[in-house]
Amino acid sequence: MFQLIANIGKYMSMILAVFSKPEKGSVFRARLFEEIDFIGINSIIIVALMSVFMGGVIALQTASNMDSPWLPEYTIGYITRSSTILEFSPTIICLILAGKVGSNVASEIGTMKTTEQIDALEIMGVNSLGYLVLPKIMGAVIFFPILIVFSMGLSLVGGWLAVLLSGLASTETYVFGIRSFFEVGDITYALVKTVVFAFLIVSIASYYGYYTKVGAVEVGKSATKAVVSSSIAILISNFFLTQMFLL
Amino acid sequence: MIEVRGVNKTFADNHVLHDINTKFEKGKVNLIIGQSGSGKSVLAKCMVGLHRPETGMILYEGENFTDMDHKERVNIRKEIGMLFQGSALFDSMTVEQNVMFPLTMFTTMTKKEKLDRVNFCLERVNLDGKNDLYPAECSGGMQKRIGIARAISMNPKYLFCDEPNSGLDPLTAIVIDNLIKEITYEFDTTTIVITHDMNSVIEIGDNILFIHQGRNWWEGNSKGILTTDNKEISEFVYASDFMKEIRTMMKEKRQ
Ligand SMILES: Nc1ncnc2c1ncn2[C@@H]1O[C@H](COP(=O)(O)OP(=O)(O)O)[C@@H](O)[C@H]1O
Numbered sequence: 089m090f091q092l093i094a095n096i097g098k099y100m101s102m103i104l105a106v107f108s109k110p111e112k113g114s115v116f117r118a119r120l121f122e123e124i125d126f127i128g129i130n131s132i133i134i135v136a137l138m139s140v141f142m143g144g145v146i147a148l149q150t151a152s153n154m155d156s157p158w159l160p161e162y163t164i165g166y167i168t169r170s171s172t173i174l175e176f177s178p179t180i181i182c183l184i185l186a187g188k189v190g191s192n193v194a195s196e197i198g199t200m201k202t203t204e205q206i207d208a209l210e211i212m213g214v215n216s217l218g219y220l221v222l223p224k225i226m227g228a229v230i231f232f233p234i235l236i237v238f239s240m241g242l243s244l245v246g247g248w249l250a251v252l253l254s255g256l257a258s259t260e261t262y263v264f265g266i267r268s269f270f271e272v273g274d275i276t277y278a279l280v281k282t283v284v285f286a287f288l289i290v291s292i293a294s295y296y297g298y299y300t301k302v303g304a305v306e307v308g309k310s311a312t313k314a315v316v317s318s319s320i321a322i323l324i325s326n327f328f329l330t331q332m333f334l335l
Numbered sequence: 336m337i338e339v340r341g342v343n344k345t346f347a348d349n350h351v352l353h354d355i356n357t358k359f360e361k362g363k364v365n366l367i368i369g370q371s372g373s374g375k376s377v378l379a380k381c382m383v384g385l386h387r388p389e390t391g392m393i394l395y396e397g398e399n400f401t402d403m404d405h406k407e408r409v410n411i412r413k414e415i416g417m418l419f420q421g422s423a424l425f426d427s428m429t430v431e432q433n434v435m436f437p438l439t440m441f442t443t444m445t446k447k448e449k450l451d452r453v454n455f456c457l458e459r460v461n462l463d464g465k466n467d468l469y470p471a472e473c474s475g476g477m478q479k480r481i482g483i484a485r486a487i488s489m490n491p492k493y494l495f496c497d498e499p500n501s502g503l504d505p506l507t508a509i510v511i512d513n514l515i516k517e518i519t520y521e522f523d524t525t526t527i528v529i530t531h532d533m534n535s536v537i538e539i540g541d542n543i544l545f546i547h548q549g550r551n552w553w554e555g556n557s558k559g560i561l562t563t564d565n566k567e568i569s570e571f572v573y574a575s576d577f578m579k580e581i582r583t584m585m586k587e588k589r590q
């Protein structure tokens with residue numbers, strides 16, 4: 089428990105250092121694009137795959153559970169849309185990204201730490217946290233929402249393909265379901281969650297990477313801790329955000 | 336000139352440095368020698384501000400570095416070049432980008448000026464034309480030379496080298512040693528080299544500081560270190576059979 093509080097304190101002071109004394113504008117911009125490429129573009133394929141298949145599964149599950157004749161067929165589209173936008177895309181995809189991006193970021197920074205590259209930055213007079221971590225956080229905060237919107241779209245396409253191929257509903261009813269009872273607020277809610285998760289994933293992973301101890305196995309340990317802690321942080325903050333928005 | 340006054344450094348309950356007092360002269364190669372774990376790297380890291388000593392101070396040309404605020408420190412750090420034990424090159428960048436990095440961060444030079452400076456530094460360490468290689472594609476000796484090129488790119492007044500020839504074959508080690516020596520005399524830097532290589536001690540050591548169990552034990556030059564009768568130094572210097580044989584030969588010659 090004491091350990092946890094100490095960690096959170098150290099994490100907070102790291103966040104402060106990340107946002108203080110930013111580097112030259114041109115340097116920051118170049119780093120930001122590097123990170124958007126590294127963190128965001130590299131995740132497109134896994135997000136696409138996950139989304140199409142999960143969309144398909146949600147649609148099939150919904151269809152197979154609709155025993156009651158009172159439920160209209162367009163329920164399939166409606167349920168697929170709500171689960172995708174409210175939980176699947178923002179939360180589940182971010183959990184997947186916590187695994188991929190979190191371990192990448194922690195091991196990249198951890199390796200730089202153990203090979204003294206971070207010391208090298210500091211010696212030169214560079215604020216290593218500002219230089220390394222800030223563009224990562226900003227890159228994720230900017231690009232994760234794009235990824236998630238992309239995921240929502242593909243998940244709905246996956247659901248459509250599933251109902252079409254299995255003949256459970258027509259394209260018209262599916263699309264009608266998707267469009268019924270639609271609220272723009274749901275998307276806002278999903279994107280706010282995404283931004284919070286993006287921040288948590290990258291900052292927590294950076295924290296574990298930056299405070300990696302010296303030694304060959306330590307980088308791996310940091311990466312594991314990063315994934316576990318950021319996943320837990322996502323689940324806990326998801327609970328509170330859901331309460332705040334939906335109630 | 337860099338002066339170290341009364342520096343103590345402790346990690347948890349491990350008291351690493353005990354009241355270190357010494358001076359490092361300008362235009363000279365100043366060596367810090369001693370066994371592994373004696374605190375050499377920690378002393379160097381205290382001097383450049385990567386560690387904060389509990390007591391004591393570091394003076395750069397009489398200015399107290401330890402008490403400076405962040406901005407003043409950065410100004411001193413821009414005058415420090417450091418070659419790390421493991422080279423610490425940025426492995427996501429090419430050789431050229433590595434050497435150019437400090438210039439990009441801290442100068443307003445144009446692209447052309449930066450490139451000229453990079454090429455000058457690479458030439459200086461005999462790596463002209465290797466601009467587009469990545470550190471992983473370079474041998475250990477090349478990595479050290481890239482590290483030196485990066486360290487001198489900002490025309491530093493102070494050059495720190497932590498075990499510059501560890502992990503190198505004897506011939507390459509001599510190349511690196513000579514390079515450090517030449518650069519020191521050419522650019523009149525205050526150079527500090529951490530080493531436990533006896534060859535470097537004798538070849539390039541203008542001043543030598545021997546650290547033993549975190550204390551400054553002995554100071555002198557390369558002649559003195561071979562003839563001193565200090566027990567700990569003799570054990571360190573004449574650790575190998577080869578050096579012991581040399582000692583016997585030297586004694587016979589004298590008689
Ligand atoms: N960052 C650190 N945290 C804790 N202990 C350290 C740290 N760096 C060095 N030490 C300890 O300080 C002592 C001296 O280390 P060092 O200066 O690296 O030795 P060397 O003379 O071989 O360079 C060792 O006992 C080492 O364990």
Ligand SMILES: [Mg+2]
Binds near residue numbers: 375376377420
């Ligand atoms: Mg060392």
